[in-house]
Amino acid sequence: MSSTHASSVGDNLSLPYTWQASQWQRLVQLAADQKMPHALILSGHSGVGKRHFAEAMGYYLLCLSPVNKVPCGRCKGCELNQVGTHPDLFILEPEDGSRVIKIDQVRKLTEFVAKTSQQGGSKIALINPVEALNVNAANALLKSLEEPSGDTVMFLVTQSPTQVIATIRSRCQQMEFGLPSREESLAWLEPLAVGHDPQYLLDSVGGAPLAALQLLEDDTLEHLQSLVDGLLGLAHSRCTALELAAKLHRNEVLPVVEFMMKWLQLGQKKAVIELQQGSHTDAEFELLEVLSSIPSTIMYRFWDKIVIVKRQLLSASNPNKQLLLEELFMDWQALTKRSQKLTQSRQQMMNGLL
Ligand SMILES: [Zn+2]
Numbered sequence: 001m002s003s004t005h006a007s008s009v010g011d012n013l014s015l016p017y018t019w020q021a022s023q024w025q026r027l028v029q030l031a032a033d034q035k036m037p038h039a040l041i042l043s044g045h046s047g048v049g050k051r052h053f054a055e056a057m058g059y060y061l062l063c064l065s066p067v068n069k070v071p072c073g074r075c076k077g078c079e080l081n082q083v084g085t086h087p088d089l090f091i092l093e094p095e096d097g098s099r100v101i102k103i104d105q106v107r108k109l110t111e112f113v114a115k116t117s118q119q120g121g122s123k124i125a126l127i128n129p130v131e132a133l134n135v136n137a138a139n140a141l142l143k144s145l146e147e148p149s150g151d152t153v154m155f156l157v158t159q160s161p162t163q164v165i166a167t168i169r170s171r172c173q174q175m176e177f178g179l180p181s182r183e184e185s186l187a188w189l190e191p192l193a194v195g196h197d198p199q200y201l202l203d204s205v206g207g208a209p210l211a212a213l214q215l216l217e218d219d220t221l222e223h224l225q226s227l228v229d230g231l232l233g234l235a236h237s238r239c240t241a242l243e244l245a246a247k248l249h250r251n252e253v254l255p256v257v258e259f260m261m262k263w264l265q266l267g268q269k270k271a272v273i274e275l276q277q278g279s280h281t282d283a284e285f286e287l288l289e290v291l292s293s294i295p296s297t298i299m300y301r302f303w304d305k306i307v308i309v310k311r312q313l314l315s316a317s318n319p320n321k322q323l324l325l326e327e328l329f330m331d332w333q334a335l336t337k338r339s340q341k342l343t344q345s346r347q348q349m350m351n352g353l354l
Pocket of ligand 1: 062063064065066071072073074075076077078079
């Protein structure tokens, strides 16, 4: 647990990230005192490693003889987990690129929870993300939460605990995962972000280290940079909302929305100083200038809108991403135009006074 990377014991047995040490200690202690809750909601920003933590804790709880509060890597339980075939670990996630966990998948989980454990120890279920359950699937899950058999521990991973239906929430204990400190994130990211500026990556995703690394693993970084150009293009009428949405909706849309949220926050703080700490492009400084000129009252309305869009994207309802983006970009364009008009009329007024 002392490594700066998420290290592993033997092969494929994840350990928690360094910034998750306090949560880890807490659960290890609860397990030692035999007070482990049977269902836990792990919540926090995307890209801080909640799912990773749940899996690592699952491995720990299934290890027959942990050493120094981590899995031993040698027992039968660890061996089965190393090859990914432990019969007492059940991972419930959307299948094949879907965003939704299907009711049939939940039924399999229900069966798993009702059975006795095959290795004689605990049973672990990991549900990620809870938002991927539609109402029927969530109701099917309730049964398992109400009548867990034996020593079952369920980890429910979510970015937005308030979206988890109350009947599920009330049956779970909650554990929060905040953003790690900048130092911790950079220490972890630096050796992995070869050839890139880790500060820039971290800033681009609002400080979540795994999300920063993810930028390098697909073409998201390029995608986000073209978003900055696009937002400026809309503000200066060089392109239309429809064109930009058509260009950006093919990739994951959630990073686009989160990226916009991050820029709105920076704009509200008029955070030029904050930007200088990282390394940023001219276009990004220009975007910040545009954002800083928008009055707060107008900005808040746009913020509410973007929060709703994010919620829709996280829900299991499978919204039309291109339409969502189009609407957002149209609003953005209207917003920047309105603020430009305000600035102009203010200038005219000033000129009139002089
Ligand atoms: Zn072991």
